[in-house]
Each structure stands twice: as C-alpha cells, then as structure tokens.
Amino acid sequence: MTAELLNGREIAKDYRADLAAEVEKLKEAGTTPNLTVVIAGDDGASLSYVRSKNKAAEKIGMTSEIVQLDGTVTEQEVLDIIARLNDDDTVNGILVQVPLPSQVSEEKVLEAIAPDKDVDGFHPINIGRLYTGQETFAPCTPLGIMELLKHTGPLEGKDVAVIGRSHIVGQPVAKLLTDQNATVTLMHSRTRNMTDKLKDYDVIVSAVGQPGLITGEHLKEGAIVIDVGNSVVDGKLVGDVDFDSASETASYITPVPGGVGPLTITMVLNNTLIAAKRQNQSK
Amino acid sequence: MTAELLNGREIAKDYRADLAAEVEKLKEAGTTPNLTVVIAGDDGASLSYVRSKNKAAEKIGMTSEIVQLDGTVTEQEVLDIIARLNDDDTVNGILVQVPLPSQVSEEKVLEAIAPDKDVDGFHPINIGRLYTGQETFAPCTPLGIMELLKHTGPLEGKDVAVIGRSHIVGQPVAKLLTDQNATVTLMHSRTRNMTDKLKDYDVIVSAVGQPGLITGEHLKEGAIVIDVGNSVVDGKLVGDVDFDSASETASYITPVPGGVGPLTITMVLNNTLIAAKRQNQSK
Known part of the structure; x- marks a missing residue:
C-alpha cells in the first residue's frame, strides 16, 4: 500500500476560504471579527508563530493585533492587559503566547481570559465544559x-x-x-x-x-x-x-x-469566528 | 486462580477511621468540617442515598445538614440557596443530589457552587483543573x-x-x-x-x-x-x-x-475534609 497524503496546507486552504466567506457575511452585518495575541519577550520562534497567526487572520478578512510586551513585564501588568481586552467589545478572541516570562504565572493569566474569548481553549472552565459536553472552545x-x-x-x-x-x-x-x-x-x-x-x-x-x-x-x-x-x-x-x-x-x-x-492555525481562526458569532448573539 | 476480594466496606472502614482522627485534630484547632447536601423532590432512592452520606459524615465527627426542597422549587430558589451556602463560612462542602426536577437546570446549579466547596468535583472548572493537573476536587x-x-x-x-x-x-x-x-x-x-x-x-x-x-x-x-x-x-x-x-x-x-x-462515599468525606483544610488556610 502506498499512503495517500493528508495535505494539511490544501485542506487548510479550502477551510479558510469557507471561513473568509463567513467573515464577509459577518462584516456585512456590521461585525468584523478580531483576534488579539499577547506575547511577552522576544523569543524569535514564538514571535514568528504569533505573526503567522496574525497574518492568517487578516488574510481571511479579520482584524488582528499583536500586543507585544517586554520580557520584564510584571504579572499584574499582563493581568491588567487581559482585563482590558476582556472588556473591549471589538476584541472577540484572545490568545496568550506561551511560555510567558518566569515572573508571570501562566496559570493565572490563562484563567484571567474571559472564557468566551478563550479561542485557544486553555481556560480550565472551557476544558471542563469540553469533558461535560457543554458549549466551549476545544x-x-x-x-x-x-x-x-x-x-x-x-x-x-x-x-x-x-x-x-x-x-x-x-x-x-x-x-x-x-x-x-x-x-x-x-x-x-x-x-x-x-x-x-x-x-x-x-x-x-x-x-x-x-x-x-x-x-x-x-x-x-x-x-x-x-x-x-x-x-x-x-x-x-x-x-x-x-x-x-x-x-x-x-x-x-x-x-x-x-x-x-496549518490546521491548528485554521482552528484558531474558526474559534475566533465562533467567538464573534456567540458574542454577537448575546449582545 | 481464585481472586482475592477487594472488600470495599473494610477498606472504607479503615480509611474513615483515619479521616475521623483528622477531623478530631481539626476540631481541636477550632474547625468542625461541615457537609451540606441539597436535595429537591422526594425520590426515595435519592433520599436514602443522601441520608447515608449525611450519616457517614456525622459518624466521623463532621456536622452535616440536608437542605430538603420541594419538587416544585424554582431554579432561582435553588440558586439562591447555593449562593447562601457559598457565603456561609460554616459550610465546607456542598453536594447537590441529581437529578434535579426538570424545571431546574442541573448545569446552572452545578456551576453556581463555589469551586472550593464543590466536593463532588462536578463544577466544570474543577474538571478542567483535573485535566491540567491543578489543585482541584476529583x-x-x-x-x-x-x-x-x-x-x-x-x-x-x-x-x-x-x-x-x-x-x-x-x-x-x-x-x-x-x-x-x-x-x-x-x-x-x-x-x-x-x-x-x-x-x-x-x-x-x-x-x-x-x-x-x-x-x-x-x-x-x-x-x-x-x-x-x-x-x-x-x-x-x-x-x-x-x-x-x-x-x-x-x-x-x-x-x-x-x-x-462504600469508597465513593468515603471520598466525599475526604474531599470535604480537604475543603475544610483549604478554606482554613485561606482565611
């Protein structure tokens, strides 16, 4: 047997085309989905990964910001930024790039993200909802x-x-x-x-x-x-x-x-679209 | 091969004797662990199960109350009772006997229990913490x-x-x-x-x-x-x-x-003891 290739790039491309069409519909209805990524420090690999998510979001018509923090940022400063993004109605999805600098508790920061904006699905309440079959982000x-x-x-x-x-x-x-x-x-x-x-x-x-x-x-x-x-x-x-x-x-x-x-990033985009739709409905 | 019996009653008995000794120590230090069970309706099997938990708690020196509600109770009434138990410092563990009457959302009620009193471990955030290896109630x-x-x-x-x-x-x-x-x-x-x-x-x-x-x-x-x-x-x-x-x-x-x-009930008691200790520490 010679295996068929599961070409992630092509499957992702088709999927993102569908997402772009849905984003377009949402925009016509007055909402532009936004993905905001928080990163601290200047690790090259992390930064390039964050930028690729950012670019992928923009490519399907979403807006996307990177909040770039210094590696010396305090935990409280990160928590304050998360609180501001939670309250900002124009932000639908929040990602925090890990690892964070050692002085910042990853656990605390991930739990601080509003569960309905947690498009990585890392908040414990979203993990719990996944296991109980409730509405969540996987x-x-x-x-x-x-x-x-x-x-x-x-x-x-x-x-x-x-x-x-x-x-x-x-x-x-x-x-x-x-x-x-x-x-x-x-x-x-x-x-x-x-x-x-x-x-x-x-x-x-x-x-x-x-x-x-x-x-x-x-x-x-x-x-x-x-x-x-x-x-x-x-x-x-x-x-x-x-x-x-x-x-x-x-x-x-x-x-x-x-x-x-390529599918992982596609699912970040899909979760962001779902977040925007849910937040719209609950307005 | 003839199997050795895993005698739950005996294993539970030994375990509960250890718990009783720990409860005694906590009492000497001024805290009597309390388990409060909420039940709605008059299903005989549920009621008898709730009473057996109640009795088991008292037998190891804890205090235990049953909040018995009518089968016609409203969801808001249940949520109000949970809120009162959450705020009550003398209550360390809260159990809600399921199923609840159909007019009351189990999901909402279980999420209303303060996670640090959720000794059944059914709150989604506790389930999430179990999967991420954080402090929780399993x-x-x-x-x-x-x-x-x-x-x-x-x-x-x-x-x-x-x-x-x-x-x-x-x-x-x-x-x-x-x-x-x-x-x-x-x-x-x-x-x-x-x-x-x-x-x-x-x-x-x-x-x-x-x-x-x-x-x-x-x-x-x-x-x-x-x-x-x-x-x-x-x-x-x-x-x-x-x-x-x-x-x-x-x-x-x-x-x-x-x-x-018998081990299931024993673990309810153990979780209640852990809850009392954690709540003591965070006072």
Missing part, C-alpha cells in the same frame, strides 16, 4: 487533527492509539475521538512495549516529539497516521514518524511540515 | 476506584480497559489512571468486539450498568476487576461482572454491593 491542535481525519472516513468503531498525554494535544484529542465513537488508547512514555502494540490500531496520532519513533514496520496495513511531532533535526522540522517507511504501510499519512500545523 | 467514584486499586500493587505500565465513557466515572478515572502511568483504553457501547478485547488488559474497570456483560472467559489470567456497575435485578443490586466465573480467573475482584460504593 483546543486547536486537537480540532485540527479531527479536521484531517474527516478526510479519511468515519471514526466510529475504529481503534485509535493516541501517543502523548499532554493536556494541549493528547488528552483533548482522545476526548474528541471518543465523542466520534472511536475507541481510544492513550499511550505515553511509560507504556509497556509501545511500538509493538501499534499493530492493533486503525489510527495512530503521535504527539511526542521523538523523531523516528514510529516506522512502517510498527503499523497495521492500511493504518491512518497523524504525525503531530515537531522536532528540529539538522535545521529541518521533522515529526515522530519515519515518513518513507510508514507511507508504504499506511493508507493515509500527514507530512511534517504541512500536515497538522 | 470526582468521588473515580477516587474510590483508585483507592481500591492501591490495594492491588503499582499501576505503572499496566494496560487498563475502562468501560463506559461518562464524565462522572469513565473519563475521569481514565485520567487518574493515566496519571499513575497506566495505559488506558476507554471502551464504550460502540467499541468493536469489546469483550473479545478484554483479554489484553491487566485491569478492567467496568461502569456500564449491564449485568453479566463480563464473565471469566473474557479475562486475562490474573486480571484485576473493578465492577462499578449498578443494576437492580429481581430486587438485588448487581454489577456488570459475573462474579462467580470472573473470580476463577481474576487476581482481585470487587463485589457488588460492597465494592466501589
């Missing part, structure tokens, strides 16, 4: 993974291995997969004989950050492989999966880069 | 299951099947098991060939409510079986597991009744 990488999987057929009854138990990716994607009636096994660094077990699974979602962790010989024939790994080797971005060998066995596979990444 | 049946499993050896590296994906039992116990480095598969009604798969698992936690779902022939030799099922057949309380056949194969097994149930 986190964006898991949403992006689910979007890619829509292109591979129904998940009901499939056996899925999610590797990596972070509360940003592994755990929430396990929840979203379970909601689609998949049967999910959540694997991690302490899982016994992990790679030997993978042959039992129809879908593998790997979010570890360990290049070469999974090769073709670990996979069931026809498995669907979603690679959320994100490591830099010799200056090149690589995932957890040995793409060449895995492609021989898998039915679908994501490349790295150009797989999950 | 729900009591999952905590009770974990307490039983402490009597069976370390969970690290074990493969666990949790059957049933409710946000009260299956999902949070999967999270607590993952925190103990077990590898958890969350199964449910749409899982393909479920009982055939169970032979791969070292621990089975079944929370379905389907008598006879699991028999000895489904189990791996030496499996640990936690039966959270709770069905009434011919006037008798029964679990999901055929106890007699499963006992031949399992290494440990819980009876129904007398397995998980």
Whole structure:
C-alpha cells in the first residue's frame, strides 16, 4: 500500500476560504471579527508563530493585533492587559503566547481570559465544559487533527492509539475521538512495549516529539497516521514518524511540515469566528 | 486462580477511621468540617442515598445538614440557596443530589457552587483543573476506584480497559489512571468486539450498568476487576461482572454491593475534609 497524503496546507486552504466567506457575511452585518495575541519577550520562534497567526487572520478578512510586551513585564501588568481586552467589545478572541516570562504565572493569566474569548481553549472552565459536553472552545491542535481525519472516513468503531498525554494535544484529542465513537488508547512514555502494540490500531496520532519513533514496520496495513511531532533535526522540522517507511504501510499519512500545523492555525481562526458569532448573539 | 476480594466496606472502614482522627485534630484547632447536601423532590432512592452520606459524615465527627426542597422549587430558589451556602463560612462542602426536577437546570446549579466547596468535583472548572493537573476536587467514584486499586500493587505500565465513557466515572478515572502511568483504553457501547478485547488488559474497570456483560472467559489470567456497575435485578443490586466465573480467573475482584460504593462515599468525606483544610488556610 502506498499512503495517500493528508495535505494539511490544501485542506487548510479550502477551510479558510469557507471561513473568509463567513467573515464577509459577518462584516456585512456590521461585525468584523478580531483576534488579539499577547506575547511577552522576544523569543524569535514564538514571535514568528504569533505573526503567522496574525497574518492568517487578516488574510481571511479579520482584524488582528499583536500586543507585544517586554520580557520584564510584571504579572499584574499582563493581568491588567487581559482585563482590558476582556472588556473591549471589538476584541472577540484572545490568545496568550506561551511560555510567558518566569515572573508571570501562566496559570493565572490563562484563567484571567474571559472564557468566551478563550479561542485557544486553555481556560480550565472551557476544558471542563469540553469533558461535560457543554458549549466551549476545544483546543486547536486537537480540532485540527479531527479536521484531517474527516478526510479519511468515519471514526466510529475504529481503534485509535493516541501517543502523548499532554493536556494541549493528547488528552483533548482522545476526548474528541471518543465523542466520534472511536475507541481510544492513550499511550505515553511509560507504556509497556509501545511500538509493538501499534499493530492493533486503525489510527495512530503521535504527539511526542521523538523523531523516528514510529516506522512502517510498527503499523497495521492500511493504518491512518497523524504525525503531530515537531522536532528540529539538522535545521529541518521533522515529526515522530519515519515518513518513507510508514507511507508504504499506511493508507493515509500527514507530512511534517504541512500536515497538522496549518490546521491548528485554521482552528484558531474558526474559534475566533465562533467567538464573534456567540458574542454577537448575546449582545 | 481464585481472586482475592477487594472488600470495599473494610477498606472504607479503615480509611474513615483515619479521616475521623483528622477531623478530631481539626476540631481541636477550632474547625468542625461541615457537609451540606441539597436535595429537591422526594425520590426515595435519592433520599436514602443522601441520608447515608449525611450519616457517614456525622459518624466521623463532621456536622452535616440536608437542605430538603420541594419538587416544585424554582431554579432561582435553588440558586439562591447555593449562593447562601457559598457565603456561609460554616459550610465546607456542598453536594447537590441529581437529578434535579426538570424545571431546574442541573448545569446552572452545578456551576453556581463555589469551586472550593464543590466536593463532588462536578463544577466544570474543577474538571478542567483535573485535566491540567491543578489543585482541584476529583470526582468521588473515580477516587474510590483508585483507592481500591492501591490495594492491588503499582499501576505503572499496566494496560487498563475502562468501560463506559461518562464524565462522572469513565473519563475521569481514565485520567487518574493515566496519571499513575497506566495505559488506558476507554471502551464504550460502540467499541468493536469489546469483550473479545478484554483479554489484553491487566485491569478492567467496568461502569456500564449491564449485568453479566463480563464473565471469566473474557479475562486475562490474573486480571484485576473493578465492577462499578449498578443494576437492580429481581430486587438485588448487581454489577456488570459475573462474579462467580470472573473470580476463577481474576487476581482481585470487587463485589457488588460492597465494592466501589462504600469508597465513593468515603471520598466525599475526604474531599470535604480537604475543603475544610483549604478554606482554613485561606482565611
């Protein structure tokens, strides 16, 4: 079997075209969705990631601001800015780029964001609402993974291995997969004989950050492989999966880069659109 | 193999003796922990369950009140009572017995409970904090299951099947098991060939409510079986597991009744004690 490529860039492009059309409708009705990103310090990689979200928002017709703070900012200053953005009706979605400088508590700042503007879905009350099936914002990488999987057929009854138990990716994607009636096994660094077990699974979602962790010989024939790994080797971005060998066995596979990444940003935009609509309704 | 019985009543008795000693110390320091339970309507089973929590709290030296409301109570009346209990410094833990009458939104009432008095662990922010590893109250049946499993050896590296994906039992116990480095598969009604798969698992936690779902022939030799099922057949309380056949194969097994149930109530008491201590510290 030679796997079909799950081209994240193309899937994201189509999705964003639909979003742009919806943004246009909202604008005609008098609302321009706005995404505001807060960043502290001058880490180059973070800054470039923030700018790419910003540009992506503008490209589909939203407005987007970056609030750039000095690395010496105090916790109270960050909290004051969040409070101001919470109160500002022209701001629909708020992102805080992590990590924050060490003098600022990430926990406090994330809890300070108004839950209805928390388009990253990191506020504990939004995480809780995700697990109780209430209206919420789910986190964006898991949403992006689910979007890619829509292109591979129904998940009901499939056996899925999610590797990596972070509360940003592994755990929430396990929840979203379970909601689609998949049967999910959540694997991690302490899982016994992990790679030997993978042959039992129809879908593998790997979010570890360990290049070469999974090769073709670990996979069931026809498995669907979603690679959320994100490591830099010799200056090149690589995932957890040995793409060449895995492609021989898998039915679908994501490349790295150009797989999950573009969908993550797309889901930030989608959450911002949803936020704008909800805030409009509750006016 | 003939399984060792995980006797919930005895384990709970020992645990409650320790709690009573801690309550005594708190009382000497001037605080008597209080658990207040709100119930609406006159469902006999609910009322008897509420009374048993109430009695259990008093037995270990706590004070405990039942706020009994008429089945015709309005949502606002319930919310007003919750607000009063939130403000009352002598109340450390608040439970609301569900289901509530249909005119009262369970979601609204559970979100109205002050998170630091939410000893059931049902407030979305407490669920979110559970998933992000922050200070919280975990729900009591999952905590009770974990307490039983402490009597069976370390969970690290074990493969666990949790059957049933409710946000009260299956999902949070999967999270607590993952925190103990077990590898958890969350199964449910749409899982393909479920009982055939169970032979791969070292621990089975079944929370379905389907008598006879699991028999000895489904189990791996030496499996640990936690039966959270709770069905009434011919006037008798029964679990999901055929106890007699499963006992031949399992290494440990819980009876129904007398397995998980007594630990659930014990964990309500433990959460109330923790609530009293935390509220004392923040005074």
